Amino acid sequence: MTLTLLPSALSFASIALVLAMACAAIRLLRGPSAEDRVLALDTLYINSMILVLVLGIRFDSRIYFDIALLIALFGFVGSAAMAKFLLRGEVIEP
Amino acid sequence: MKRLSLLTLFTAMLLALWLLLNDTLEPGHWLLGAALTIAITLGTAAMRPLRARPHHLLVAVRLLGVVLVDITRSNIAVAGVILGPARRRAHSGFMKIPIDLRDPYGLAALACIITATPGTVWAGLSPDGGNLTIHVLDLQDEEAWIRTIKHRYERPLMEIFE
């Protein structure tokens, strides 16, 4: 067993990303405006996607990649719909 | 002939995405992907109101490199603003940029480039299309920002799309 840096780097990255998600969660709770909350939610999902990718490296599994892709997909749809609603009061306009 | 070449370009890109998604190069996936992408291209042709006419693909590759370098640089700059002293955070504001690019695809690309670069966000285009509003986090030298956007992004985009 040779000395490797990767396990410690993975732990560091996981902790940093959890802290980042905590920052976004605090902003989500504090507001003050609705746009701030949507922005915080957007940040939260990007951070969680990066965290899932880091976990994928840690557990050496390709399934995490698909999860990350799905988080990206649904996160974008959600944030875009909420931002559009704040802009116009409707998500899908006739 | 021109239309045909664009059709093949779009189909080839979709096919590459399909193979990437399945992470394989097997002949079966080539066949299925080709059938799917041709069907999608033909089926959605009516939904694309305008055809993009990109040329000078080499310019596009160079622009991509420029944008990557700028994203890296402004990442460092914005990290400095966030972690730096409070007076560095007091300079954000809106600014206007006169713009000559008119092609909708070019403008869409410009909007993505400006917004994807940390520190600048696209905030709107005047109805006549001549004035672009952006929000800048570190707004100290308006002239420098105008020069950056016009020379580094707008000129290559005009070469590509117009």
Added chain:
Amino acid sequence: MSGVQFPLWADLLASLLLIVGATLALIGSFGLLRLSGLFARIHAPTLGATLGLGCVLLASILLASVGAHRLVLQEVLITLFMVGTAPVTAMLLMRAGMYRRREDGSRKPSRHQDTARPSTGGASPE
């Protein structure tokens, strides 16, 4: 960790990319707390969404390719997707923020003052 041993250069490079990417994402999210005003805060998460995500994806590509002894490029899909979508959310939020601040900003001043008010008028929402 599974028992896979990577060559030293891949190990070091991936570790560096992971540390840089996670740190950038943390700084970006920290900016959400530290910057004042919605318009300044919109800039902060782009750090994590561009270079932060990019570094982690590069590390993932590197380790997967070295581990499988072939080029694994699936992560490029996430990059393409984020390049196409992250700016759209930011632009929509920007427009929503400008629109709503002009509409009710004077009537209902929020507790936290927005330092960056669109005084120049900006682009008019139709």
